[in-house]
Amino acid sequence: MSFLRVNVEDHVACLELGRGKANALNGELVLEFQRALEQVADDTDVRAVVLASALPRVFCAGFDAAEVFAYERPAMLAFFTRFVRLFERLRSLPKPVVCALEGHAFAGGAILALAADFRLMADGATLSVNEVDLAVCLPAAMIHALAATASPELARSMLLGAEVVSAPRALAGGLVSRVLPASEVRAASVLCARSLGEKPALAFAVHKRALDPFGGKALPDAEIAATIDSWFGAEAMLRRQALQQRLATKTKPDA
Numbered sequence: 001m002s003f004l005r006v007n008v009e010d011h012v013a014c015l016e017l018g019r020g021k022a023n024a025l026n027g028e029l030v031l032e033f034q035r036a037l038e039q040v041a042d043d044t045d046v047r048a049v050v051l052a053s054a055l056p057r058v059f060c061a062g063f064d065a066a067e068v069f070a071y072e073r074p075a076m077l078a079f080f081t082r083f084v085r086l087f088e089r090l091r092s093l094p095k096p097v098v099c100a101l102e103g104h105a106f107a108g109g110a111i112l113a114l115a116a117d118f119r120l121m122a123d124g125a126t127l128s129v130n131e132v133d134l135a136v137c138l139p140a141a142m143i144h145a146l147a148a149t150a151s152p153e154l155a156r157s158m159l160l161g162a163e164v165v166s167a168p169r170a171l172a173g174g175l176v177s178r179v180l181p182a183s184e185v186r187a188a189s190v191l192c193a194r195s196l197g198e199k200p201a202l203a204f205a206v207h208k209r210a211l212d213p214f215g216g217k218a219l220p221d222a223e224i225a226a227t228i229d230s231w232f233g234a235e236a237m238l239r240r241q242a243l244q245q246r247l248a249t250k251t252k253p254d255a
Contacts, residue, residue: 004032005054006039011047012193013040018054022061025108026068030082037089048096048197050189051116057182059101059125060109065247069240077228083108084142084219090115091145092216094205096196100189101125102182107134111142114149117196117208119175120189121167122182127175130162134243135236139223144213150175 003019015036017023040046053059063069071079090097090112099116105127113119113127121127129146131138138146138159147155154173157163167179180188196204209216230236 002032003029004036006036008040008043008046010194011045011197012050012190013043013046013048014050014052014190015040016052016054017060021055022058023053023055023109024061024064024067025083026064027079027082030079030086034082034086034089037086037093041089041093041095046095047201048098048193049093050098050100050186050193051090051113052100052186052189053102056103057124058103059099059105059113061104062107062109065240065244069244073228073232076231077225080228080231081221081224084139084224087111087115087142088216088218091212092209094208095201096193096199096204098189098193098196100186101127101176102185107131111146114146114175118177118192119170120178120180120185120192121170121176122185123167123179124182125167126164127170128162128164129158130164132160133162134239135230135233137227137230139219139227141214141217141219141223148213 003017005016005018007014007016015033017029019029023029040049068076068079097116099113099119101113101119101121103122103125105113105125107128107130110127110129143159147159150158151173154165154169154175158165165173165175167176170176171179177192178188
């Protein structure tokens with residue numbers, strides 16, 4: 001089953017997530033995402049990329065709690081390594097990447113949105129990197145990369161305080177380029193991507209790489225393994241269990 005649709009029009013590739021009710025990330029979706037990125041990276045007709053969601057009011061809710069939270073350590077290490085490499089590929093893709101945040105983005109979904117070069121956000125959407133609340137220690141290089149997308153104060157509040165960032169707050173903190181009604185976000189993101197795609201490709205790629213504080217270098221495997229150590233720590237496991245219980249309560253049908 002395909003959870004990601006790729007549509008190319010006028011040199012812009014739109015990668016549209018469409019899995020379940022919240023685009024929850026599991027192994028299959030992350031693998032599809034990786035393959036789609038390589039497809040558009042190799043396509044000489046594609047000059048820019050837009051990330052979007054086929055679902056109303058949500059971009060991506062993060063890792064699939066029902067599937068990913070059940071992984072044992074080897075499976076979780078493999079999954080998280082693949083997720084990190086997807087994040088890195090998004091950030092280092094030598095073509096413009098624009099994220100159309102027509103809805104909410106949380107945890108892993110927010111991390112992928114922050115890997116784009118630019119973000120346009122719906123006025124009612126929110127974004128949160130809440131790993132600190134789950135006792136998960138993100139790799140230092142990933143934290144630095146995420147922090148580079150916002151003002152220092154907002155970055156600290158997001159990464160240390162797990163702030164749920166509203167659209168006006170995101171705009172004021174430099175996290176997004178524009179805030180628009182949800183119905184206008186996709187079209188505006190495509191126009192932004194098309195304009196960026198008209199820039200000389202080599203100069204754009206060189207400047208983009210120079211802006212990356214890590215110059216496109218990959219996260220060491222040891223840092224990824226350290227995150228998985230924290231994932232299976234006692235506090236993190238208790239907090240995941242509590243989150244799963246809250247989610248189960250929300251989805252339980254009324255008596």
